[in-house]
Amino acid sequence: MESIDYLAEERKKAEFNVDEMKIVWAGSRRAFEVSDYISKLVADDPDLSFIFIECHRGIQGFSKEERTMLPRKELFKNTLRKSAYSWKHIIDHQLSEEEAERLRYFVDEPAFIDSHLGVFIPAIKGQGTKEQLKKWLPLAYKMQIIGCYAQTELGHGSNVQGLETTATFDPRTDEFVIHSPTLTSSKWWPGGLGKVSTHAIVYARLITDGKDHGINGFIVQLRSLEDHKPLPGITVGDIGTKFGNGAYNTMDNGVLRFDHVRIPRDQMLMRVAQVTKDGKYVQSDVPRQLLYESMVYTRQALVTYASGALSRAVCIATRYSAVRRQFGSQNGGQEIQVIDYKTQQSRLFPLLASAYAFRFVGEWLKWFYTDVTQRLQANDFSTLPELHATTAGIKSLTTTATADGIEECRKLCGGHGYLCSSGLPELYAVYVPACTFEGDNVVLLLQVARFLMKTVSQLSSGKKPTGTIAYMGKIEHLMQCRSDVEQAKDWLKPSAILEAFEARATRMSVACAQSLSKFDNPEEGFQELAPDLVEAALAHCQLIVVSKFIEKLQQDIPGEGIKQQLEVLCCIYALFLLHKHHGDFLVTGYITSKQGLFANEQLRALYTQVRPNAVSLADAFNHTDHFLGSILGRYDGNVYPKLYEAAWKDPLNESDVPDGFDEYIRPLLKQQLQTARL
Ligand SMILES: CCCCC/C=C/C(=O)SCCNC(=O)CCNC(=O)[C@H](O)C(C)(C)COP(=O)(O)OP(=O)(O)OC[C@H]1O[C@@H](n2cnc3c(N)ncnc32)[C@H](O)[C@@H]1OP(=O)(O)O
Numbered sequence: 036m037e038s039i040d041y042l043a044e045e046r047k048k049a050e051f052n053v054d055e056m057k058i059v060w061a062g063s064r065r066a067f068e069v070s071d072y073i074s075k076l077v078a079d080d081p082d083l084s085f086i087f088i089e090c091h092r093g094i095q096g097f098s099k100e101e102r103t104m105l106p107r108k109e110l111f112k113n114t115l116r117k118s119a120y121s122w123k124h125i126i127d128h129q130l131s132e133e134e135a136e137r138l139r140y141f142v143d144e145p146a147f148i149d150s151h152l153g154v155f156i157p158a159i160k161g162q163g164t165k166e167q168l169k170k171w172l173p174l175a176y177k178m179q180i181i182g183c184y185a186q187t188e189l190g191h192g193s194n195v196q197g198l199e200t201t202a203t204f205d206p207r208t209d210e211f212v213i214h215s216p217t218l219t220s221s222k223w224w225p226g227g228l229g230k231v232s233t234h235a236i237v238y239a240r241l242i243t244d245g246k247d248h249g250i251n252g253f254i255v256q257l258r259s260l261e262d263h264k265p266l267p268g269i270t271v272g273d274i275g276t277k278f279g280n281g282a283y284n285t286m287d288n289g290v291l292r293f294d295h296v297r298i299p300r301d302q303m304l305m306r307v308a309q310v311t312k313d314g315k316y317v318q319s320d321v322p323r324q325l326l327y328e329s330m331v332y333t334r335q336a337l338v339t340y341a342s343g344a345l346s347r348a349v350c351i352a353t354r355y356s357a358v359r360r361q362f363g364s365q366n367g368g369q370e371i372q373v374i375d376y377k378t379q380q381s382r383l384f385p386l387l388a389s390a391y392a393f394r395f396v397g398e399w400l401k402w403f404y405t406d407v408t409q410r411l412q413a414n415d416f417s418t419l420p421e422l423h424a425t426t427a428g429i430k431s432l433t434t435t436a437t438a439d440g441i442e443e444c445r446k447l448c449g450g451h452g453y454l455c456s457s458g459l460p461e462l463y464a465v466y467v468p469a470c471t472f473e474g475d476n477v478v479l480l481l482q483v484a485r486f487l488m489k490t491v492s493q494l495s496s497g498k499k500p501t502g503t504i505a506y507m508g509k510i511e512h513l514m515q516c517r518s519d520v521e522q523a524k525d526w527l528k529p530s531a532i533l534e535a536f537e538a539r540a541t542r543m544s545v546a547c548a549q550s551l552s553k554f555d556n557p558e559e560g561f562q563e564l565a566p567d568l569v570e571a572a573l574a575h576c577q578l579i580v581v582s583k584f585i586e587k588l589q590q591d592i593p594g595e596g597i598k599q600q601l602e603v604l605c606c607i608y609a610l611f612l613l614h615k616h617h618g619d620f621l622v623t624g625y626i627t628s629k630q631g632l633f634a635n636e637q638l639r640a641l642y643t644q645v646r647p648n649a650v651s652l653a654d655a656f657n658h659t660d661h662f663l664g665s666i667l668g669r670y671d672g673n674v675y676p677k678l679y680e681a682a683w684k685d686p687l688n689e690s691d692v693p694d695g696f697d698e699y700i701r702p703l704l705k706q707q708l709q710t711a712r713l
């Protein structure tokens with residue numbers, strides 16, 4: 036009972052309107068209402084919130100917290116059930132696209148339906164011609180076909196140009212022959228491929244008349260629409276159990292091989308290039324990079340998902356840190372809440388601030404993506420390189436920080452964070468592949484670095500940088516300016532923060548460009564300097580996140596105390612980065628050690644300011660207990676009785692004497708008894 040009081044007391048301390056903050060977090064009142072309604076709908080419907088398993092006792096229901104105890108085969112079947120049930124709900128209730136996306140999100144189990152709606156359909160949209168969209172999208176939208184995105188192979192993932200699968204045009208039959216020439220050309224990883232998809236977008240080398248035209252996408256049917264058996268020439272299956280219990284194992288990531296499988300010519304996605312009936316290869320007037328467009332789409336979406344995942348971990352760790360007490364009891368009084376330890380604050384509050392920062396940069400990135408795609412429709416491709424660099428970089432930054440942040444939250448919860456019932460181990464296991472899929476995070480930062488080096492090299496030719504790289508236009512100033520911070524509170528000025536991040540990013544990029552210029556072979560130089568280039572790319576991406584947070588604060592944000600809280604969080608985010616990367620700011624000569632110490636002093640003061648609001652700032656994420664799936668993060672803070680209760684549900688506790696006792700323990704004990712008698 037006591038723990039319930041702890042959180043109630045915490046909530047009384049809030050200096051802002053939590054309901055208004057929920058709207059800021061969701062992005063709009065409408066987005067909040069949709070999320071709020073759908074999350075409760077999922078939590079309250081046992082068919083969506085529970086896992087039902089057939090066992091010797093009949094059908095048994097398991098809560099989300101118990102998911103990690105269940106065998107994969109049963110979990111997978113249950114995911115199929117949930118997906119079918121969700122789809123029926125979407126159709127029966129005529130849910131909008133936004134509501135349908137929210138429904139899948141709150142069901143919170145990776146499933147084939149995510150690949151179908153999140154990657155397969157966008158790939159057709161991005162790379163298909165009008166006729167192809169007309170033919171395939173209605174089938175996909177009605178789920179009359181189920182698709183996946185089959186790009187990665189056993190031998191190549193990052194190096195897309197190195198893929199080996201071939202699509203050879205046969206003009207005699209007007210068909211492509213899809214073939215896997217080697218073991219390493221087996222498609223490997225696509226989600227939804229292993230057991231469910233009927234179709235795939237397959238990336239293969241396009242060959243006409245003996246000439247290799249590089250990679251292109253093809254729509255290939257894999258399984259019979261009658262009995263779901265693989266079609267002739269196709270070998271397909273699941274690649275095996277993945278990291279963690281439960282977690283990503285509800286997804287059937289698959290392996291796929293082709294043995295001279297024939298598909299009609301019009302199943303080549305032909306927006307970027309076409310092959311005519313007589314086998315002529317024709318390149319459209321759109322850039323070839325549009326072949327990669329669906330990756331750009333998914334990368335931008337992953338940024339908002341990062342803020343969602345981080346906010347869950349932070350919500351659990353914040354609530355639990357307010358409930359948990361250790362040391363400091365005076366005269367038999369209560370011990371100290373661990374959230375009051377400065378070390379706990381200095382680890383937790385930057386993550387709280389990061390969740391908000393990633394939310395806002397995700398919002399902006401969605402806008403930027405939409406803006407660029409509209410320009411692409413009008414054949415304006417000028418902003419595509421910036422979109423590619425930005426989505427790649429921000430995806431990399433936010434997913435790495437989120438994966439690390441979830442693990443930090445686990446540690447912030449001490450021993451209990453290691454229990455599956457805390458929700459954190461599974462959240463980590465399910466989240467961490469985001470650092471790899473849709474582009475390995477280091478590979479993506481190297482793409483950002485290429486964009487930066489190109490920008491720097493073009494500065495001397497008078498090309499004016501725009502958008503996220505516009506700051507480089509002030510290169511002369513940024514290369515020689517010095518921070519004018521004279522006391523800790525000067526670091527609260529957005530202009531002081533912004534100039535620090537701009538100067539650091541510019542100087543790191545310029546230093547890399549100067550080092551690169553010393554190499555006769557630029558590619559060799561790029562490989563040699565890759566670690567420095569990755570750091571320069573990260574500095575650029577951090578600047579974007581900081582500047583988008585500052586821009587958000589320049590908007591009209593109504594609601595009691597909202598802006599003040601966001602200002603505190605923005606400064607925490609920026610000054611925490613400044614503290615963490617202190618070396619960069621010092622080495623590039625923008626700040627002195629003393630100014631670095633001022634930043635740290637200010638950071639400590641900001642932690643004190645955010646402390647009374649911490650639980651309410653976590654409440655503003657509006658996560659239901661079902662979605663959190665965590666005993667430590669329960670809204671009511673009733674942690675200990677529920678942890679105690681949950682322990683008894685573990686399969687090991689089904690009997691007092693464990694299976695195996697007679698074979699392995701009794702003989703040991705007997706042996707000891709005999710020894711004792713001797
Ligand atoms: C719901 C969520 C479920 C998630 C499920 C997961 C799905 C997946 O994981 S799908 C598979 C994802 N795979 C990847 O992300 C692979 C990563 N690799 C790549 O993206 C590329 O191979 C590369 C970018 C790392 C390299 O491309 P490549 O063509 O070999 O090389 P260059 O570096 O020479 O680039 C040429 C040129 O193209 C520009 N560019 C590269 N990518 C894009 C893009 N997506 N959009 C626009 N432009 C792009 C690049 O900047 C170069 O430009 P220039 O310097 O101007 O020539």
Ligand SMILES: Cc1cc2nc3c(=O)[nH]c(=O)nc-3n(C[C@H](O)[C@H](O)[C@H](O)COP(=O)(O)OP(=O)(O)OC[C@H]3O[C@@H](n4cnc5c(N)ncnc54)[C@H](O)[C@@H]3O)c2cc1C
Nearest residue numbers: 184185186187191192193224225226468471472473474477
């Ligand atoms: C859960 C999950 C789901 C996935 N879903 C799909 C899907 O639906 N469809 C699909 O097609 N694929 C999918 N993938 C595959 C995924 O996109 C690739 O695994 C990813 O792109 C990384 O490629 P890789 O595995 O080849 O890594 P590698 O490139 O082999 O990376 C291995 C290491 O090498 C480093 N490295 C590689 N190249 C360079 C370089 N140029 N410079 C410096 N370092 C380098 C990397 O940083 C990394 O440390 C999925 C993967 C996972 C884990």
